[in-house]
Amino acid sequence: DKLLGVLGVYQKSKNALSSQAxxxxxxxxxxxxxxxxxxxxxxxxxxxxxxxVSECMRLNKANFGGEQRRAYH
Known part of the structure; x- marks a missing residue:
């Protein structure tokens, strides 16, 4: 979540987001x-x-998103 937040704001500062989502x-x-x-x-x-995630990005015309992943061994 922290990484999504930081990178999302960075992308916004570079005008690299296709939407504000x-x-x-x-x-x-x-x-x-x-x-x-x-x-x-x-x-x-x-x-x-x-x-x-991909479907939601497409529906919202977003070009940035992601999910947490955890692997348990």
Whole structure:
């Protein structure tokens, strides 16, 4: 979440975002939403999984998004 926030704001500063939306899964925390809002960006939530992130990005015309990944061995 921290990385999505920092990189999203950086992309905005470089005018590299196709929309004012960042896409993340439902697992992202409220702090990310509040931080992005304070930077005039909107957080769009989607279900967990690459295909859902991609679909949400397409529907919202967003070119930046991601999800947390954890591997347990």
């Amino acid at each position: 960042i896409v993340a899964t439902n697992m992202s925390n409220l702090a990310l939403k509040e931080y992005l809002k304070s930077q005039d960006l909107e957080l769009k939530h989607c279900a967990i999984g690459d295909k859902f």
